[in-house]
Amino acid sequence: MGLTSSHWGVYEFVVKNGRLSELNPFSQDPDPSPIGPSIIDLLEDRTRITKPAVRESWLTGGPGTATHKRGSERFITLSWDEAEKIVADELKRVIKTKGNQAIYAGSYGWASAGRFHHAQSQVHRFLNSIGGDT
Incomplete structure (x- = not known):
């Protein structure tokens, strides 16, 4: 135990x-x-997402690829290390090409009575650590 x-x-x-x-x-x-x-x-719930996943066309072609397929194409599961690298690389790319103001830190995530568990606060804390957001 x-x-x-x-x-x-x-x-x-x-x-x-x-x-x-x-x-x-x-x-x-x-x-x-x-x-x-x-x-x-x-x-063990069947609706639980247990691994990171990326749209197939995005994974093969990068940002802006086949946006018309959103919601209809399959997702490819990745390791946590692969997903972390993709997120880090994309944040770096957007900051370098568009600046921090191009990052939208909105979230419809869950929340609770405490601010630590407030989804938007967590997103803003994270993005502030790399220079901010809109």
């Missing part, structure tokens, strides 16, 4: 055959959240 923490508290976990099998409230938590254990179901 090991310990892990999340937004909802600390949990004791058990891994069997390489998969998370139990996620129980920390035994010393006087008022544990019941939300944590539901994470197990989410890990």
